[in-house]
Amino acid sequence: MKLHSNILGEGTPFLFLHGFLGMGDNWKTLGGQFAEAGYQVHLIDQRNHGKSPHSDDFDYEIMAEDVVDYCKQHNLSDIILLGHSMGGKAAMLVAAQNPDLVKKLIVVDIAPKYYAPHHQQILDGLTALEEAHLSSRKEAENLLKEFISNKGIRLFLLKNLERESQNKLCLKLNLSALKANIEKVGEALPEDQKYAGETLFIRGENSDYITSEDEVSIKNQFPKAEIISIPDAGHWVHAENSDAFYEAVLKFL
Missing domain, CATH: 1.10.10 (Arc Repressor Mutant, subunit A)
Known part of the structure; x- marks a missing residue:
């Protein structure tokens, strides 16, 4: 499947995966800032979202394959991969299955655990x-x-x-x-899927998506994970406190 994307800037490839019912365009403002900071930003529409193709097949394995295929199509390696919510789950799986492809991983307001349908x-x-x-x-x-x-x-x-x-x-x-496929959106990352590379988990201070209990499973599957909270922000951390979010990501990079 050929995913639709907007590509901004030049430099180290930095891929963004949006959340459920979103699209790459949700990250346009921040994407522009990271492009100005010297990254080649790829704002991707995941399958069944935005301008990307539609398909009856929809789960994290398939979404992860889509991202790997996208990297092959665009000749990308040593990528920085960021995912929010559903996109964060997809990003975790990409990194765990393709550690040589992903140089750094950023997961926004989602843990590897199961979430009951709530949409x-x-x-x-x-x-x-x-x-x-x-x-x-x-x-x-x-x-x-x-x-x-x-x-x-x-x-x-x-x-x-x-x-x-x-x-x-x-x-x-x-x-x-x-x-x-709504049940599949909440599925946990399988416990045997681990990524040993540098990882940043960002949670919104007012969000309950990542609890203190989740830190154990995060550290188990992402041993180098750093977990930080962004103040004055809920689940849409990047939109609710974009300045603090940008600074935190830039510091990690």
Whole structure:
């Protein structure tokens, strides 16, 4: 599968993997900053997301293979790999299975453990969007408001809309495949999958995705892991405190 990406800057290849229902474009501002700092930034749309191809097949093994294939297609080696949430799980697996490819790993607000499905309200809202005949973003936001009270999350989800024709908006992502495979999004990284390279785990101080109990399994599977918290930030750490996030990543690099 040929993943869609935006490539910014020159230098050491630095690949970004977005979270569930996101896209590479979510990282555009930070990506530009890292490009200015001397990295070749690859903002990747994972399968069934953004402008990348759609497929019924969707799990972490396949997503990891997609990233390895992407590196081959673009002739990349010694990469820095960053993943947020679902993208963090995919990034962990890429690094564990391909330690010679990944020079440094950055995992944002996700642990290697199992997470129970918890996106039902969001998926219901997106399903309503897909089934409605919408002609404007305002209509879409008003509809989504019935399902999601948080404006930030609504705006994040509305990035998935694109104009199919003058009077019709549609979703870019493959909603049916994502709903069918929702259980797989929460799957744990198998315990035998380990990565001995330099690793940074970043959690949002106000997020409960990485708890103090998770530090044991993180250190077990990523022995060189450093775990830091970003203040005034929840699960969308990079959006909620982008300055502190940028500084922390730059310091690690």
